[in-house]
Amino acid sequence: MDNNNQYITISITVDDAKAAVECYQKALNAEVESNWEMPDGTVIHSVLKFGNTMVYVSGEYPDWKAFCPKTVGGSPNLLCVRDENCDELFQQAVDAGGEILQPLQNFPWGMRVGVMIDPFGYRWSIGKQTEDLTQEEIMQRLMQMPPPDTAAN
Numbered sequence: 150m151d152n153n154n155q156y157i158t159i160s161i162t163v164d165d166a167k168a169a170v171e172c173y174q175k176a177l178n179a180e181v182e183s184n185w186e187m188p189d190g191t192v193i194h195s196v197l198k199f200g201n202t203m204v205y206v207s208g209e210y211p212d213w214k215a216f217c218p219k220t221v222g223g224s225p226n227l228l229c230v231r232d233e234n235c236d237e238l239f240q241q242a243v244d245a246g247g248e249i250l251q252p253l254q255n256f257p258w259g260m261r262v263g264v265m266i267d268p269f270g271y272r273w274s275i276g277k278q279t280e281d282l283t284q285e286e287i288m289q290r291l292m293q294m295p296p297p298d299t300a301a302n
Contacts, residue, residue, distance in 0.1 A: 159228065160205035162215045163269040166192035169206050172268060173197055176245035177230060177238065179204070199230065218270025227264070229274040239263045239275045247273070255279060257290035 163169040170192060173179040182196040182203065195206045209217050218224035232238045239253050246268040253263035253276070262276030282290075 158203045158205060160207065161228075161269075161271060162207055162209055162217045164209060164217045164219055165269075166195060166206050166208045169269050170195045170197065172245055173199075173204075173206070176242040176247060176267065177273075178241075200232075204228075224271050227272045227274050229276075231277055232275065233277055235261060235263070235275050235277045239265065242267070242273065242275060257294060258282065258287045 161169075167186075167190065170179075170181060170184065174181070174197075177199060179197040179199050182198050183194075184192060184196075185194045186192050191208065193207060197204045197206060207215065209215055209220065230238065236253060242265055243249055247265035249263065249265050250272065251262075251264040253261060255261050259278060259280030259282045260276050261279050262274055264272060264274050266272050
């Protein structure tokens with residue numbers, strides 16, 4: 150098998166694929182590559198392009214064990230978007246219905262990142278690289294940080 154041609158495409162399951170496609174277009178500038186609709190207008194599968202990344206979007210299919218985050222109580226996944234205009238994109242996503250989980254901030258590992266949850270239950274990290282650091286520089290900065298508060302866990 151030639152692994153040079155291998156890649157992974159994320160496939161997300163939502164409760165309303167048509168609304169999700171519209172939301173991701175507005176919130177994250179997604180482009181629709183293909184969209185399969187049933188005669189009643191129900192979207193059964195869409196291929197969206199986020200920059201140079203493809204993401205599949207579909208509705209729930211219990212027979213295939215394909216459930217959305219709302220059905221299963223949340224998503225364990227974090228979808229990460231890197232964009233030089235992360236402040237604008239983050240605000241655009243929030244304006245389109247995203248709920249801020251962590252405001253945009255600069256982190257010791259040289260990233261500016263914010264996290265939001267979209268109306269369909271997926272968490273998105275939106276950010277950009279702000280510094281090019283070595284592993285040693287990152288570790289030095291992390292060692293200077295107070296330990297995380299784990300009381301809530």
